[in-house]
């Protein structure tokens with residue numbers, strides 16, 4: 001069980017450097033960030049400032065980070081690889097700039113699959129998928145494969161997939177960066193509404209100051225430090 005009083009995520013003095021040949025770049029130089037339950041945080045920073053790297057730290061997919069990363073009160077350093085995978089699949093949802101949907105599956109199946117992996121029954125998973133797709137205006141697109149959907153529709157399906165298991169924290173990397181401005185605003189508004197409705201927290205990397213203003217809090221990454 002998750003303790004609702006616990007922050008959903010804490011980064012304590014997190015560092016990350018990359019070495020390429022003779023050159024070492026210190027991308028994260030001691031990042032501190034606490035995200036409370038249900039809080040939606042915008043992550044701003046110039047290109048190359050380390051926004052994706054910071055999201056990767058919380059996504060628990062890659063190693064190489066210094067400092068401490070807690071998710072839902074668990075210090076992730078205390079987990080083995082199975083424990084991290086379980087935490088990632090049960091507690092986190094991901095939305096990327098490009099949708100990464102499974103091309104051979106229709107919209108419903110793309111949202112159903114992560115739920116089946118968690119042991120949800122097919123009927124329940126399908127009902128949940130349809131509910132999310134309806135809320136995102138895709139009630140007429142259940143059986144469309146990604147190649148038959150527009151870019152904005154593909155991103156909406158990706159949003160539904162990320163929220164399917166009601167994650168504690170949604171990590172989104174430029175979730176509307178690939179869409180035109182008007183579509184981007186609509187998709188982001190629907191995304192935020194659903195995240196709020198189900199009480200998830202979110203950390204959303206964006207270049208767009210105007211979109212960031214729609215979130216609860218804005219943090220900025222500059223020269224490896226968050227402010």
Ligand SMILES: Nc1ncnc2c1ncn2[C@@H]1O[C@H](COP(=O)(O)OP(=O)(O)OP(=O)(O)O)[C@@H](O)[C@H]1O
Pocket residue numbers: 018019020025027045046047048049050051052053054
């Ligand atoms: N695997 C890697 N190996 C070497 N350097 C890397 C690696 N991943 C990222 N970097 C470097 O880390 C820095 C930060 O990259 P990152 O993708 O986190 O920035 P970003 O803020 O998300 O940028 P953008 O807004 O352009 O997507 C960049 O200078 C990049 O070259």
